[in-house]
Amino acid sequence: MRRTIHFAAISLPISLLFALFLAILLNSENVLGRSIYRTLFYMPTMIPLVATVLIWNGVLNEQTGWINVLIERLTGIRATGTQGLRWLADPNLVYYAYTMFGLWGVGNAMIIFLAGLQGIPKELYEAAEIDGANWLQRLIFITIPLLTPVIFYQLVLGVIGSLQYFLAPFVLNNGTGFPEGMTRFFMVYFYKQSFTFFSMGYGATLAWLMLIIAMIITIVLFGTARYWVFYTTEER
Template sequence: MSALGELGKLKTAKSDGKKQNKTAFLFLLPWFIGLVLVTIGPMVASFGLSFTRYNLLSPPKWIGFQNFARMLEDERLWTSLQVTFTYVFVSLPLQLAVALFLAIVLDRGLRGLAFYRSVFYLPSLLGASVAIAILWRQIFGTEGLVNQVLAVFGIEGQGWISSPDTALGTLMILNVWTFGSPMVIFLAGLRQIPTMYYEAADVDGASRRQQLFRITIPLLTPIIFFNAVLQLIGTFQSFTQAYIVSGGTGGPVDSTLFYTLYLYDQGFRSYNMGYASAMAWLLLVIIGVLTVLMFWTSRYWVFYDDQD
C-alpha cells in the first residue's frame, strides 16, 4: 500500500506539473504571438525584400544582390554612415561619462536622493520624444534660448540648427542629456561594491582619486560594459531627433542625415522598399559586428569580483 501511495503521489505531482506548464504557456502565448508577428515575421520578410525591387505599389521583382551592390555607389549612404558613426562614437562616451559622474555624486548620500534620481532619469524617458525634439529645435534656433543667453554676455549667436558645422553637435548634446537610464544602472552598481574595500583603502592612506581609479571604476567595468552595449545599440537606431530637428531632410547639407533617417527616406518617400530592406540588414550587421567586438575586447578591460 505504501508503494502504491507513493506512486499515486508521483502521478499527482506530474499531473500538477503539466497543468502548471500549460498555465505558464497560456500566459506566455501573447508574447510568442507578438514575437512571431511583430519581430520574426517582419525580419524574414525584409530579408526577402532586400533581394527585390519593390515600390509598395506593385509586386516585388527579384533582382538578386543589386541592392547591396548599389550601396557601394550610393554617396548619400556613405555620408549617412559617417554622420551616424560620428554621432555614436562622440556622444556615447560623453553620455556614459556624465552618467557615471552623477551616479558617483548621488551615491555619496545626498538628501532627497529619490527625488534627484527621478529628476535625472526623466530625460531618458522624454529625450527620444517628438516634443523634446521640437523644444530642442527652438532652444538652438536663431531666436532660441541659447542665443538669448549669449546676448546677455554681448556674444552674437547663430542658427545652431541651420549651420552644418554645429547642427550635429546639438543632437549630440541632446543624446548626452538623456543620461538618466545609464546613471540609474551605474548607481545600482555602486551600491553593490563592498564598503570593506574603501575602508581598507582609507587605512592604507589612499586618496579619493586613487580609490576611484583603483577600486570604483575597475569594479564597475561590468556595469560600464553593459551600459556601453545597451546604449550603442540604441544610439545607432536614433531617428526622431534628427527627423524633427532637420524637418525630415537630414540637413543642412546632410549634416544630420542619420542612417535610419536615410533608410526611412528610401523606404517611405522614394518607395524603394527593397533597397531600404537591404539597408536595414546592413545596419543589423554593423551593430552585430560592433557588439561582437565589444564582447571580444571585454576580456581585456572588464573585471569581475570573482576572478582569480
C-alpha cells in the same frame, strides 16, 4: 554610415561620462536630498521623445533660445553678430546640439550606473581610505574596475542605439539632412528609401547591412571585454 559613426563618436562618450558623473555624484552620502535629485534627473525620461525634440528645438533657437540668451548675458555680446549660435543650422555644431537631446534623457543610464555603484562593497573604500588613498585613487582603482561590467553593458546598448539614431533629424527637418546633409544618418536614409521612395528591395538590403554591422561591432566588443571588464567572481 560615415555621418552616423561620426555622430556616435561624439555623443556616446559624452553621454556615458555624463551619466557616470551624475551617478557618482548622487551616490555620495554628502549630498543632501539625494532622492529628490535622482527623481529630478530621471523625470525627463518620462517625456515622449518627440516632445523632447520639440522642446530642445526651442531651447536651442538661435535668437530666443535660453542657451544663447545665457551666453549673451555672460559675455555681453551675441555669438555671431545679430544672431546667436546656430546650434541646429551650423554643420559644426549640430552634432553637439543633438547630443544635448540625449543628455536630457540620461536618467536611465544614470540609474543603472547608480545601481552598479551601490553594489560595490563599502569595505573596499574603507580599507583604501585607511591605506591613505584619496578620492581620485579610490575612483580609479576601485570604482571604475568594479563598474566595468555596467560600463560594458551601457556601451553595447549605446553603440546599437547610436547606429539606429533616427527620431531627432526626422522630427526637426523631415530627414532632409539639414544642415548640408550632416543629419542624413543611416536610419534616416533607410526610411526615406523604404517608405518615401518605396524602394523596398534596397531598403531591405540596408536593413540587413545595419544588422550585420551591429553584429560585427557587438562581437568585437565582447571579444575585447576580457581585457578590460572585471567581474568579482573571476580571478586575475
